[in-house]
Amino acid sequence: MKISDVDIYCPGGHFQHGSVTFANGVIRSLDFDGPAVRNKGSRRKRLLVPGFIDIHVHGSCGRDFLEGEGAIRKASEGMAANGVTTFLPTSAAAPRETIIEALASLPETPGRGADAHSFHLEGPFINPLQKGAQNPSFMRKPDVDELMAYAKASGDRISLVTVAPELEGSENLVRYCTENGIRTSIGHTLAPFETAMKSFDWGVSISNHTYNAMGLFHHRKPGTVGAVLVSDKVYCELIADMVHVSEGGIRLLLRSKSPDRIILITDAIMAQNAGDGRYRTDAFSFTAEGGVARLDDGTLAGSTLTMDQALRNMCSFAPVDIETVIPMLTSNPASALGMTDRGLIDCGMRADLVLLDEQMHVEETYGAGRKIFSGA
Numbered sequence: 001m002k003i004s005d006v007d008i009y010c011p012g013g014h015f016q017h018g019s020v021t022f023a024n025g026v027i028r029s030l031d032f033d034g035p036a037v038r039n040k041g042s043r044r045k046r047l048l049v050p051g052f053i054d055i056h057v058h059g060s061c062g063r064d065f066l067e068g069e070g071a072i073r074k075a076s077e078g079m080a081a082n083g084v085t086t087f088l089p090t091s092a093a094a095p096r097e098t099i100i101e102a103l104a105s106l107p108e109t110p111g112r113g114a115d116a117h118s119f120h121l122e123g124p125f126i127n128p129l130q131k132g133a134q135n136p137s138f139m140r141k142p143d144v145d146e147l148m149a150y151a152k153a154s155g156d157r158i159s160l161v162t163v164a165p166e167l168e169g170s171e172n173l174v175r176y177c178t179e180n181g182i183r184t185s186i187g188h189t190l191a192p193f194e195t196a197m198k199s200f201d202w203g204v205s206i207s208n209h210t211y212n213a214m215g216l217f218h219h220r221k222p223g224t225v226g227a228v229l230v231s232d233k234v235y236c237e238l239i240a241d242m243v244h245v246s247e248g249g250i251r252l253l254l255r256s257k258s259p260d261r262i263i264l265i266t267d268a269i270m271a272q273n274a275g276d277g278r279y280r281t282d283a284f285s286f287t288a289e290g291g292v293a294r295l296d297d298g299t300l301a302g303s304t305l306t307m308d309q310a311l312r313n314m315c316s317f318a319p320v321d322i323e324t325v326i327p328m329l330t331s332n333p334a335s336a337l338g339m340t341d342r343g344l345i346d347c348g349m350r351a352d353l354v355l356l357d358e359q360m361h362v363e364e365t366y367g368a369g370r371k372i373f374s375g376a
């Protein structure tokens, strides 16, 4: 199969005009015939970029991933319309049995939509004092035995665990994960600067939704926010819905971090792709109004953001161009998670591709070479 007459986002970080050929789910060749059509105005511009990878998403299309396989399959189809080709179904803090059941139902075979690659455990090993919208009664101290039970239930398909490093047991858990190829992120935490810095030595490599649920920055107590901003190696997740973090907060992140260390996530909940209204999960209920989801006490309850909207937001509100932003949804999350088969448009990579129009709206999405969304 071949996609022609497109501006292709190349591994070097620029667009070039040409075509991409793929077969058996893998990109076979790239053929370029000139510079990008962008800004010439004479022809309709179409952009071909790598499929988006959302490593932090709790639900979509009215379903929560803790409901299990049916929810994951339905959401994976809905998210393909947002340009997502890979995602990590993400748990909130929940009873142990609920998490085990959800992990056991992670589909073995790919569905018709985006690839549910592996699981992200955002709960339960987080600090109740930074609970965000999660239920504090289901938060527990980091425990390697509990994690091993989860890993077993999932068929060793947990690739990311969020931990509050100030909790007892966190060093053991992080070191265990690091030794076993599971990434860890610092989040829902009140860790002081020094504790956060120590956790990076244990192996923590990602900052969970940077700024949100990590205490306040103070010039004499820079806290977790200060630690993740000054640590070059640490990847920083960002919810770019312009509600969770202000434009100023985004500018500070862009000033502090190299663009190859920023990862756009949605942190979306079941209201993504489902509209405003009242929603209920086993753990909590919330109202989505004007696309903003809040608990009854006003706490933000995750987002309704989609990945394509995150791309458009960054290009509109932040002082960065699309060439700089694309890796934040593609190659950065891939390298943060050690996925070597996706995140770039290059020969031998999975044919995970998104065709965008001039306004960066999704026209078509391909997952491993299959058309998983067409807006036509």
Ligand SMILES: [Zn+2]
Pocket: 056, 058, 090, 122, 267, 302
């Ligand atoms: Zn989350």
